Amino acid sequence: MSDEEVPVLIVGGSLVGLTTAMLLGHHGVPSLSVERHAGTAIHPRAGHFQLGTTELLRQMGLEERVRTKSLETYSATGGIIAVESLAGRELATYVKELNEGVEGFSPTVRVFINQDVLEPILREKAVELGATVRNRTEAAAVEQDDDGVSVTLRDLDAGEERTVRAQYVVAADGNRSPMRARLGIGMRGYGELSRSITIYFRADCSELLRDRNQGVIYVHNPQLRGFFRLDRAGGTGFLVINTVGEDVTQDSAIDVQSGLTEERALSYLRTAIGADMPMEIVDVANWRAEANCAERLRAGRVFLAGDAAHVVPPNGGFGGNMGVQDARNLAWKLAAVVRGEADPSLLDTYEAERLPLCELGVQQAYTRYATRVVPERGSDDVEPPVPDIELEIGHVMRSPAILSEDGDDGVVHLHPSAAGGRPGTRAPHVALPDGRSTLDLVGTDFAVLRPAGDGVDDWAPPGATSHLVDADGFADAYGLSAGGATLVRPDAVIAWRSRGPADRDELSRALATALGRSV
Numbered sequence: 001m002s003d004e005e006v007p008v009l010i011v012g013g014s015l016v017g018l019t020t021a022m023l024l025g026h027h028g029v030p031s032l033s034v035e036r037h038a039g040t041a042i043h044p045r046a047g048h049f050q051l052g053t054t055e056l057l058r059q060m061g062l063e064e065r066v067r068t069k070s071l072e073t074y075s076a077t078g079g080i081i082a083v084e085s086l087a088g089r090e091l092a093t094y095v096k097e098l099n100e101g102v103e104g105f106s107p108t109v110r111v112f113i114n115q116d117v118l119e120p121i122l123r124e125k126a127v128e129l130g131a132t133v134r135n136r137t138e139a140a141a142v143e144q145d146d147d148g149v150s151v152t153l154r155d156l157d158a159g160e161e162r163t164v165r166a167q168y169v170v171a172a173d174g175n176r177s178p179m180r181a182r183l184g185i186g187m188r189g190y191g192e193l194s195r196s197i198t199i200y201f202r203a204d205c206s207e208l209l210r211d212r213n214q215g216v217i218y219v220h221n222p223q224l225r226g227f228f229r230l231d232r233a234g235g236t237g238f239l240v241i242n243t244v245g246e247d248v249t250q251d252s253a254i255d256v257q258s259g260l261t262e263e264r265a266l267s268y269l270r271t272a273i274g275a276d277m278p279m280e281i282v283d284v285a286n287w288r289a290e291a292n293c294a295e296r297l298r299a300g301r302v303f304l305a306g307d308a309a310h311v312v313p314p315n316g317g318f319g320g321n322m323g324v325q326d327a328r329n330l331a332w333k334l335a336a337v338v339r340g341e342a343d344p345s346l347l348d349t350y351e352a353e354r355l356p357l358c359e360l361g362v363q364q365a366y367t368r369y370a371t372r373v374v375p376e377r378g379s380d381d382v383e384p385p386v387p388d389i390e391l392e393i394g395h396v397m398r399s400p401a402i403l404s405e406d407g408d409d410g411v412v413h414l415h416p417s418a419a420g421g422r423p424g425t426r427a428p429h430v431a432l433p434d435g436r437s438t439l440d441l442v443g444t445d446f447a448v449l450r451p452a453g454d455g456v457d458d459w460a461p462p463g464a465t466s467h468l469v470d471a472d473g474f475a476d477a478y479g480l481s482a483g484g485a486t487l488v489r490p491d492a493v494i495a496w497r498s499r500g501p502a503d504r505d506e507l508s509r510a511l512a513t514a515l516g517r518s519v
């Protein structure tokens with residue numbers, strides 16, 4: 001017997017668990033998130049939020065709030081460089097300006113905002129939309145059958161246990177994912193890269209920053225390799241150290257944690273700053289840099305999302321952003337199945353669509369780690385870098401719920417300017433005459449977009465909303481001619497299009513396929 005029933009139980013109430021809860025709420029499905037910790041993140045961790053994430057925040061009405069919060073700590077135009085030390089020579093520029101090359105392809109911009117500042121915003125929105133978040137609560141055991149999942153929850157303060165019955169469970173329980181282990185899902189990839197540390201500190205580095213307005217500053221010198229993220233005033237922030245010592249092929253070089261004392265941490269900090277000045281260590285966190293992907297994203301009624309599904313080094317800022325995309329792909333599908341609008345087989349498309357992209361993300365994070373942190377190790381297993389924008393909003397997905405077109409070339413990423421509205425890609429951004437974007441037409445329903453014109457059928461099947469778009473460049477960007485139509489999912493992915501005139505039956509069949517219903 002269960003003590004409580006919920007449609008969806010989410011294990012983990014951090015970045016990805018909270019995003020999933022918020023999105024389920026957006027789609028009208030209540031959820032219960034359980035989180036061991038007493039609150040949201042205590043460390044900044046993720047800071048670089050990519051377009052895929054900021055477009056979702058915009059959809060959720062959080063864009064301005066997040067941008068305002070971001071500016072309290074970071075500049076909107078910071079870049080990513082490498083230095084010998086803050087006081088020393090500049091070695092490389094990886095990203096000149098955070099949003100260079102973005103304009104015209106997205107209605108929003110990338111931001112730097114610390115995870116411990118973003119999470120409370122997500123949590124508040126999730127709760128506002130009907131989610132329950134229970135802290136100091138651990139998922140202690142899980143059992144599933146054909147009809148649902150029974151999860152034993154332990155109240156970590158009272159020590160009491162209760163059982164919750166859910167139709168589905170999302171395991172957003174982080175890189176060591178106890179759920180993943182229980183389900184027997186293995187990881188594959190590049191393995192452990194280093195036993196890294198993050199030193200949170202206070203020191204007045206403002207003079208050393210000079211006019212360098214940077215979001216991330218890599219440090220590369222014979223003593224250590226890692227990166228700084230500093231607030232805009234240069235007074236607080238953190239230093240990540242991935243490797244120490246000159247010979248990065250040595251095991252001791254990739255183990256920064258063993259034997260670490262406060263004195264040694266201070267000496268690392270002084271070396272990375274490159275000057276002696278008053279400095280105070282606030283905290284030191286140990287973590288493993290890894291680049292691995294789960295072999296599967298689903299076991300029965302349990303789905304892996306976020307770090308539970310893929311663990312990457314922070315270089316390039318992929319980890320949290322990939323997790324947000326997992327949540328965005330999964331949440332509307334879960335909601336549509338729970339509400340009885342989609343066939344449960346739709347849930348199989350989560351793995352079909354996301355796993356190749358998770359593997360790509362792991363590969364690309366590894367490329368950035370290898371080239372920015374340990375270039376001395378050589379490039380035998382390093383794939384060429386894919387431009388960031390292609391990894392953010394240039395994905396190409398395939399699954400039975402996406403009606404790919406004849407002549408599909410099989411690519412999994414391309415520049416958004418080349419996507420051309422093909423099924424499986426994110427709907428292109430086109431500015432509307434009222435100042436909004438075509439992406440703003442994507443709500444909780446499917447959206448049917450057609451070029452406006454005389455006699456164009458302003459109709460959408462139940463479960464979708466019709467929009468006749470009268471905007472320069474729209475038909476070209478979406479690859480439509482007069483009478484053509486495109487069907488956009490609630491996660492802004494194009495499910496189907498008819499370049500030329502399509503009748504109502506065709507559109508209804510496309511929607512049924514996009515919901516996993518047999519036609």
Ligand SMILES: Cc1cc2nc3c(=O)[nH]c(=O)nc-3n(C[C@H](O)[C@H](O)[C@H](O)COP(=O)(O)OP(=O)(O)OC[C@H]3O[C@@H](n4cnc5c(N)ncnc54)[C@H](O)[C@@H]3O)c2cc1C
Binds near residue numbers: 047049305318320322
């Ligand atoms: C130094 C650093 C910098 C980074 N920078 C970036 C960046 O710039 N951009 C980016 O996108 N990513 C970045 N990341 C990665 C990012 O922090 C992670 O990818 C992100 O936190 C993953 O979120 P998650 O919700 O999947 O997992 P987590 O944040 O690990 O959360 C999992 C949660 O599950 C809880 N939990 C686990 N088991 C249970 C259980 N049985 N019951 C209840 N609760 C449980 C845990 O307490 C935890 O709170 C960085 C990471 C580090 C370390």
